[in-house]
Each structure stands twice: as structure tokens, then as C-alpha cells.
Amino acid sequence: MGALTLQTESIDFDYPNDNEDMPLVSVSDSSQAEAHLKALDYWRYEAEQINEHAEKQIERAKQWREEQLSTINKRINYHESGLIAFLQTQGKKTVKLINGTIKRIAGRDRVEVNDFDALLAYDQGKCGLIRTKQEPDKKAIMDHIKASGELPNGVDLVTGEDSFKVETL
Numbered sequence: 001m002g003a004l005t006l007q008t009e010s011i012d013f014d015y016p017n018d019n020e021d022m023p024l025v026s027v028s029d030s031s032q033a034e035a036h037l038k039a040l041d042y043w044r045y046e047a048e049q050i051n052e053h054a055e056k057q058i059e060r061a062k063q064w065r066e067e068q069l070s071t072i073n074k075r076i077n078y079h080e081s082g083l084i085a086f087l088q089t090q091g092k093k094t095v096k097l098i099n100g101t102i103k104r105i106a107g108r109d110r111v112e113v114n115d116f117d118a119l120l121a122y123d124q125g126k127c128g129l130i131r132t133k134q135e136p137d138k139k140a141i142m143d144h145i146k147a148s149g150e151l152p153n154g155v156d157l158v159t160g161e162d163s164f165k166v167e168t169l
Contacts, residue, residue, distance in 0.1 A: 013035075013039055080164070080166055083102050083166055084102070084164050084166075086102070087102045087103075087104060087164070088104075093106075100166060100167050101165075101166075101167045102164070102165075102166055103164065103165045103166075103167075104162055104163075104164055105162065105163045105164065105165055106160075106162055107159065107160025107161045107162050107163065108160045109142065109157060109158070109159055109160060110138070110142075110158055110160060111136070111138040111141045111142050111145075111155060111157065111158075112155070112156050112158050113136040113138070113141075113154060113155055114154060114155070114156055115153070115154030115155075116136065116154065117154065118153040118154030119136055119141075119152055119153060119154035119155055120134075120154075121153065121154075122152045122153040122154065123152065127140070127144055127152075128140050129141050129144060129152060136155075141155055145157060
């Protein structure tokens with residue numbers, strides 16, 4: 001954009017081109033100060049108008065994106081659910097095809113300690129389920145459950161859900 005001139009009641013401001021640095025301005029009296037205040041108010045108003053316009057456009061763009069992705073995500077779910085059903089009918093963990101791979105990834109068991117005091121009373125140092133910093137050792141708890149088949153008080157064994165992965169080439 002080229003040089004711009006802004007006129008107030010008492011001063012014309014000649015601004016340099018947009019790619020040039022603004023020179024330091026010298027304000028020598030109150031009427032020049034008033035003119036600069038008016039110009040400053042004008043430019044702040046312009047900046048506010050640009051920001052408001054941009055925010056409206058950003059909001060419209062976000063709404064447009066949500067609408068577009070809603071349709072696309074429904075179609076993705078449609079195809080993925082069909083592929084997952086296909087994989088399950090095959091009785092395999094993985095099916096490799098020309099255009100991609102469908103995998104079933106087994107969920108992992110994990111320990112959730114829902115009552116630390118009950119676990120602490122259960123362990124009493126005999127099983128090593130509690131670390132010295134008084135924090136449940138979930139690995140030791142899992143090993144204990146697998147070895148003894150016994151679920152310590154204050155602990156639930158949560159079986160993770162299987163997940164699926166569909167890769168495209």
C-alpha cells in the first residue's frame with residue numbers, strides 16, 4: 001500500500017509507505033497534541049473495527065468447519081464401523097488389504113486404587129504392594145493378582161476395552 005495522508009482540523013499527517021519505518025514525531029504545542037490525539041483515536045477505532053470484523057469471520061469459519069467436519073466424521077464413522085465389523089467376522093487380529101490395514105489392539109488390564117487405606121491395611125508390608133513413599137505400586141499389585149488370583153482390599157481390576165486401528169496408505 002502506498003503513502004497515506006490523514007487530515008484532522010489542523011494538521012495533515014503524511015504517513016510513510018507501509019514497508020517503511022515510522023519516523024519519530026515531534027509534538028511542539030497543544031494544538032498539535034490535540035491533532036495527534038484525534039488521529040490516535042481514529043486509528044484505534046480503525047483497529048477495533050478490523051478486530052471486530054475478523055472475530056466475526058473467525059466465528060463464521062469455526063461454525064463452517066464444525067458443519068463440514070460433522071458430515072465428514074459421520075462418514076468416517078460409517079466406514080470404520082463397517083471395517084471393524086468386517087474384521088470381527090474374519091476372526092483375526094489383523095487384516096491386510098491393498099488400500100490399508102485393519103487391526104484389533106487388545107486393551108490392557110490396569111490397576112485402579114480406589115481405597116488407599118484399605119490397600120495399606122491389606123498389605124502391611126507383607127506383599128510389597130506399597131512403595132516406601134506410601135504410594136500404591138500398581139505393577140506389584142498386578143503381579144500379586146496374577147500370581148495369587150486374590151484381589152487386595154481397596155483395589156479393582158479394570159479390564160481395558162479393545163481398540164481398533166484403521167490405517168490407510
